[in-house]
Amino acid sequence: MENFSVFDIVGPRMTGPSSSHTAGAAKIALIARRIINRPVKEVRFTLYGSFAETGRGHGTDKALIGGILGFEPDDPRIREAYKYAKSRGVLVNIIMSDEPTRHPNTVKIEACDENDRWTEVKGESIGGGNILITEIDHLEVELSGDYPTLIIRHHDEPGVIAEVSHVLAQMRLNIAFMKVFRHGKGEDAYMCIETDTEVNEGMQAILLQLCKCIRQLIVV
């Protein structure tokens, strides 16, 4: 990580005991909750690598449950996350996997919202409470969760990126980071745009209306 903030050094404020195994795990699940954007009624966490090895002792399971319930990584309620899940009627299933993964602290989250829609999110806790979301519904992405993020699925054709960034500029939304991906030439392509300010619902509607190329919009 470069361009550290003082709050990466004296901070973050977090629920212990481990910035990678607890705070990072909570943040991955919290972002998954934001991607789903609805209360979750059933969730399946698959823990890999060091998450599977020592996760239980670090409260990784509680952190993940807390996150999916919408608790911030410094929320003391994480300690009693199982209790909160039970009282909200959320079914929790935790699976330890010995399958190898790219990063040792990886979790796959499969969650079902109240409309019976399943979403799958994969994330890595990369140290110091910092994380990367690497997959959303089998789509490879790369987002940190530190900024409001737009994930746009569109058809791979010339001018789409210019069109979207033009509309964002008109709404005075500044792009902090932007990455583009595609499955193959002329197939489905994706934009992952991290912005400096929140993208409210009105802005999302305008974006969908003006950019006909957008097939799907996920806001984190």
Place this chain on the structure above:
Amino acid sequence: MISLTDAFESGSKLCSFCAQEKITLAEAMIRREIARGEMTREEILEEMKKNLLVMRESVRSGLEDYIESVSHLSGGAAMRLFRYAKYDPFCGSNTCRVAASAMAVVEVNASMGQIVAAPTAGASGILPGVLLECGIERNWTDEQLIQGLFCAGAVGLLFAENATISGADGGCQAETGVGSAMAAAALVELSGGTPEDALNAAAMTIKNILGLVCDPVAGLVECPCIKRNALGAANALLCADMTLCGINSLIPFDEVVATMLTVGRDMRKEYRETAMGGLAVTPTGKQIAEKVKHFQEIERRNETF
């Protein structure tokens, strides 16, 4: 002329920058944070105040509440040492209280309580233990303590940018070592020392524990982490005093930082947070790991539904 952008490239550049602007390390840190462009000075100070308040509460809770870790391996040591402090301890009652306060935070951390990483969760006790306890003795205001936290942040940042602050990368020296260096520097700056003095104290703390391995029993942030925070706090006090009385580190700060990284990289992976070496693989360490695993299995059965 050194620009703010270049100032944090090394300790010597940062000291020259502070001299050129006639500012403290804390002020340099605040200016750099403003330059990142995400927060105003007021917001930055406010954010650090929130950290200070969480630190204070974590010390209080660790010293006053009955605490047990999730693994049931730790809890209560901080309270015990703090009470003992008034019975003429060998290291003096102030050092005893500072060390107890540092342990308090890491015990709270192990019980899944709220803490502020400084620079990591495993080393989260040293900075608050040292600053808050010395602050009580010396009547430092919250504003002064916040300046101390920014100074500590500046020192931690130099390690983060030029070496590492991760146990998985550099062993315990990178976590509790850097935590001590940050705390020692803050004490020196709050006592009127120059930026050079503050970095001198930081250099000495690292020299004292250079090569310290990260070997957590059962992979948990408890043993030996909690007691190493006590040691880290005492180390910070000692190095601050050595600096303030005029003792110099023969090896300059930047060279100590570079050495810490080299030594960390030279460590076998067994000694870098993997729980595959050191105390973690002693007969007792392994036994504890088995016990924790067994206990967690029972707990899991009770909690999964």
